[in-house]
Amino acid sequence: MIQKIRIDAVPNSAVGFLSLCQNPTGGFGGGPQQQSHLAPTYASVCALCTVGLPEALSTVDRKMMYRFLVSLRSREGAFMMHEGGEVDVRGCYCAVVAAKVLHIGTPELFKGTADWIGSCQTYEGGLSGYPGLEAHGGYTYCGVAALVLLQRTDAIDLERLSHWLVQRQMSVEGGFQGRTNKLVDGCYSFWIGCLFQLIDPILPRNALQEYILFLAQSPGGGFRDKPGVPPDYYHTCYVLSGLSACQHGGRGARNTSIVGPFSNLLVVIIRRYAKFLLIIAPQSPIEPKINICLHAFRKAEEYFSALDGLHSRIVEEQ
Amino acid sequence: MAESSSDESETTFQLYKDRKEWKDVVPVPQDDGEQPIVAIDYTEQFKDVFDYFRAVLQSGEKSERALELTKDAAALNPANYTVWQYRREILKALNKDLNEEMDFIEKIIVYNQPKNYQVWHHRKVIVEWLQEASKEKYLTETVLAKDAKNYHAWQHRQWIIKTFNLYEGELEYIDSLISDDIRNNSAWNQRYFVVMGTTGFTEEVLDREIDYTLSSIKVVTENESAWNYLRGVLLHDKCGLSRNKKVTDFCQDLYNSGNRSPFLLALIVDMCSEQVSQGNKDPLYNLEMAKTLCKELAEKYDTVRAKYWEYIAETVDKKSNKEDSQVDAEQ
Numbered sequence: 001m002i003q004k005i006r007i008d009a010v011p012n013s014a015v016g017f018l019s020l021c022q023n024p025t026g027g028f029g030g031g032p033q034q035q036s037h038l039a040p041t042y043a044s045v046c047a048l049c050t051v052g053l054p055e056a057l058s059t060v061d062r063k064m065m066y067r068f069l070v071s072l073r074s075r076e077g078a079f080m081m082h083e084g085g086e087v088d089v090r091g092c093y094c095a096v097v098a099a100k101v102l103h104i105g106t107p108e109l110f111k112g113t114a115d116w117i118g119s120c121q122t123y124e125g126g127l128s129g130y131p132g133l134e135a136h137g138g139y140t141y142c143g144v145a146a147l148v149l150l151q152r153t154d155a156i157d158l159e160r161l162s163h164w165l166v167q168r169q170m171s172v173e174g175g176f177q178g179r180t181n182k183l184v185d186g187c188y189s190f191w192i193g194c195l196f197q198l199i200d201p202i203l204p205r206n207a208l209q210e211y212i213l214f215l216a217q218s219p220g221g222g223f224r225d226k227p228g229v230p231p232d233y234y235h236t237c238y239v240l241s242g243l244s245a246c247q248h249g250g251r252g253a254r255n256t257s258i259v260g261p262f263s264n265l266l267v268v269i270i271r272r273y274a275k276f277l278l279i280i281a282p283q284s285p286i287e288p289k290i291n292i293c294l295h296a297f298r299k300a301e302e303y304f305s306a307l308d309g310l311h312s313r314i315v316e317e318q
Numbered sequence: 319m320a321e322s323s324s325d326e327s328e329t330t331f332q333l334y335k336d337r338k339e340w341k342d343v344v345p346v347p348q349d350d351g352e353q354p355i356v357a358i359d360y361t362e363q364f365k366d367v368f369d370y371f372r373a374v375l376q377s378g379e380k381s382e383r384a385l386e387l388t389k390d391a392a393a394l395n396p397a398n399y400t401v402w403q404y405r406r407e408i409l410k411a412l413n414k415d416l417n418e419e420m421d422f423i424e425k426i427i428v429y430n431q432p433k434n435y436q437v438w439h440h441r442k443v444i445v446e447w448l449q450e451a452s453k454e455k456y457l458t459e460t461v462l463a464k465d466a467k468n469y470h471a472w473q474h475r476q477w478i479i480k481t482f483n484l485y486e487g488e489l490e491y492i493d494s495l496i497s498d499d500i501r502n503n504s505a506w507n508q509r510y511f512v513v514m515g516t517t518g519f520t521e522e523v524l525d526r527e528i529d530y531t532l533s534s535i536k537v538v539t540e541n542e543s544a545w546n547y548l549r550g551v552l553l554h555d556k557c558g559l560s561r562n563k564k565v566t567d568f569c570q571d572l573y574n575s576g577n578r579s580p581f582l583l584a585l586i587v588d589m590c591s592e593q594v595s596q597g598n599k600d601p602l603y604n605l606e607m608a609k610t611l612c613k614e615l616a617e618k619y620d621t622v623r624a625k626y627w628e629y630i631a632e633t634v635d636k637k638s639n640k641e642d643s644q645v646d647a648e649q
Contacts, residue, residue, distance in 0.1 A: 014355050017353070019351075032350060034398070034399075035399065082403065084403050085439065086439040123550025124507075124550065132476050133469070133473055167542065169622055170622075171621070180542050181501040181543050
């Protein structure tokens with residue numbers, strides 16, 4: 001169903017394709033000639049950042065991106081996913097990441113956003129997709145990562161969040177569930193796993209690695225939700241990111257921690273699965289707030305902050 | 319997401335490029351550029367429909383035939399948000415009967431795509447336009463009957479209840495879900511939502527909810543949902559976590575009966591932590607109790623979280639030392 005990928009051609013093809021997904025009114029759509037949407041916008045910005053070449057980074061029309069983000073704001077500071085689309089905490093996360101990576105964030109753009117995200121914290125301690133709903137791993141990641149990027153973790157109660165977070169690890173399987181009393185799923189290795197890196201250095205690394213290696217791996221290649229379910233790109237991406245988080249650890253970690261032989265360290269695993277992957281996955285620790293390589297993020301930060309003149313012009317023109 | 323049609327519809331489906339009534343439209347192929355990356359191998363039908371959709375999007379045509387086209391496009395890829403958004407524009411432009419649209423989208427949600435963002439959002443917008451919410455509770459109940467934790471269904475239900483003030487009967491509905499499955503965390507969450515949206519946690523309501531939750535815990539003492547709800551309720555108790563006599567008595571009795579549910583132990587640890595933070599020298603809820611329970615949790619009753627419990631024991635210890643040194647300083 002999918003053509004063979006020539007790994008060396010990937011960066012140019014990716015940049016070429018993504019520039020066709022960008023719209024003149026700002027932002028990226030899911031494919032060429034589709035309306036702009038925050039999820040593919042986030043993914044495109046991250047992918048271009050991962051490619052890292054100046055041609056990739058300069059592909060983004062930052063001025064129009066800013067206008068696109070502003071157009072999606074609600075009065076309270078939440079974001080809809082596309083024009084006329086649904087509002088939930090994913091919107092805040094995607095918008096904050098795009099603004100941060102591209103160096104176009106302003107106080108006006110995110111006025112009220114941190115407090116709106118804070119209103120998504122539930123009585124359980126985790127965050128919901130929208131105020132009132134159930135605490136959920138994916139949405140909690142989005143909300144907390146956005147708050148960390150906005151430097152506003154004061155908007156939530158971190159102690160209650162930590163309590164909810166540690167409870168998400170399954171005592172039998174070792175992997176994570178996304179909500180109380182639900183089943184384990186490999187993708188939460190990232191959504192929940194990275195939350196540990198963001199707010200708390202105590203990541204239960206070995207049990208999670210065991211879940212990933214023994215249960216989330218698919219015999220034919222790639223990673224999956226759980227045994228019995230086929231592998232897919234989404235789970236492959238997020239389980240691998242979760243594995244990276246486990247192996248390389250968080251703020252409090254002083255060493256890499258590998259379950260199994262040294263050859264399990266992520267670099268080698270990626271090469272084995274390169275045929276199955278869309279683009280070459282991280283070969284180094286990931287930046288947990290954004291899920292791209294640390295070095296790619298730093299490179300993008302340098303590139304865009306050097307264009308600071310544009311940043312102030314964007315603000316003046318609004 | 320992307321989908322290939324069944325054999326039956328492939329044989330009866332007439333490609334748009336072969337339709338007389340579409341002769342005036344030039345199809346627009348997808349522009350993947352010179353070096354496509356992971357190009358999807360679309361079926362002929364998929365390409366055909368979307369080539370015509372792109373054409374109509376570009377020309378801005380908002381006609382009956384364009385509306386039908388969006389139906390075909392949405393059937394092929396119900397997650398294509400551009401299609402749904404454009405369909406809404408056409409519905410408005412043609413001033414279509416939205417009740418028909420309600421039937422159409424309901425079938426897709428219930429029989430086809432209950433976990434798709436776009437279809438639920440489409441339903442929401444139509445309900446907003448019609449300002450007519452009488453079918454929505456039933457719709458969400460139908461979906462929840464198949465999957466009692468469907469997040470989209472709960473989101474839609476909460477929006478309906480809040481926007482149209484339809485809280486009545488909701489606690490009873492929640493009760494029925496909890497009797498079907500006492501561990502249905504979505505139902506417990508909904509309980510909190512209803513109380514917050516109606517009476518709030520007044521003293522009387524607090525008491526009622528504590529009774530409800532403790533009865534539930536008696537049935538299954540290792541149900542995290544009930545324990546989390548109990549903590550949630552106690553967030554509204556002025557006296558805090560550790561001074562509600564009903565709750566503390568219940569916990570003590572349960573513990574003394576030999577129950578070692580990790581949720582019971584964790585709650586007692588937090589009660590101790592609260593007492594210690596307040597500088598109280600409680601005979602029961604104190605540093606010693608906290609450290610003992612943390613050790614039991616780490617070594618026996620909740621070993622997967624061993625490092626967390628060690629960390630909590632240290633934290634309570636630090637709080638205790640801080641309190642002691644503050645007292646010393648004051649003396």
